[in-house]
Amino acid sequence: MTSRYGMTIPLDDVPLSAVPYAARELEDLGYTDLWTAEGMGADGFTPLAAALGVTSSVHLGVAIAPVFTRGPALLAQTAATMAAMAPGRFTLGLGASSNVIVEKWNSIPFDKPLSRSRDMLRFLRAALEGQRVDEEFATFTVQGFRAGVVPEVPPKLLLAGLRGKMLDLAGSHADGAVLNWLSAEDVGRVVPAVTAHGADKEIVCRILVAPTADADLARGVARRLIATYLNVPVYRAFHADLGRDELEPMWKLWADGDRAAAVEAIPDHVVDELVVHGSPGACREHIGRYVEHGVTVPVASLLPVGVDPLEACRALAPS
Structure with a gap:
């Protein structure tokens, strides 16, 4: 098993007001990472900020923040704030998301997702280092922006990818990739497109877990x-x-x-x-197969199967 082992927060059926208590217990249980998603539920940053206030070493990440739904400056400001509050403990996962979330929910054209992702990565690299950005990118233009908060340790930038060009971009322009909705064996087929640009690339994978026999x-x-x-x-x-x-x-x-x-x-x-x-042992073994195929940060995401989520976290905790 990898030295990192994550859990998705917020946990279903645990009130949002209890996120700090859950985060503290998850760190005590040995989870090294707490990651959020941003889809139908909570936004990707607020639960991490709540967890930050009660934890001391656990790594915090969002997987993913869509590159379309926040403007470039706002996304840079949000990431810089999190990174400054949690030096060396925050990772920003980016992704094109989907036409459903971007177009149907946010009324934003889902145009040129690959180009938009590349432009956002380039912009964020410069902005998070404190550079003044005054540039016409292919998919947006930024005029005279300089971040007022420059984190001492810029966050790693990961890119969610499913297929060739986006995975290649994750390797060439980001610090690694975020994967989801694939089997352990599938990982071995997609990761080489990322690690071709460097063996040190981080591979975060959200793994759906139904903790029941x-x-x-x-x-x-x-x-x-x-x-x-x-x-x-x-x-x-x-x-x-x-x-x-x-x-x-x-x-x-x-x-x-x-x-x-x-x-x-x-x-x-x-x-x-x-x-x-399956059983906790079977679940840990299956998650371990993802690591064997190239995942560096497995992140469990619990499905609602009638099991108390905190009890499930206790049972699934790294042994």
């Missing part, structure tokens, strides 16, 4: 999530590229509007590849 329950919850996410165009294309032909019936049924049948069409073995479930 009830396989039917775990698969039921996982199937609904798989159907929801893997019909988003970017994820569908990713798994098609990976050769996951077993999902073709699900994709067709979903496109035809038969959502219930689409969920049921997902084979057990695909669920078992993409979602970790």
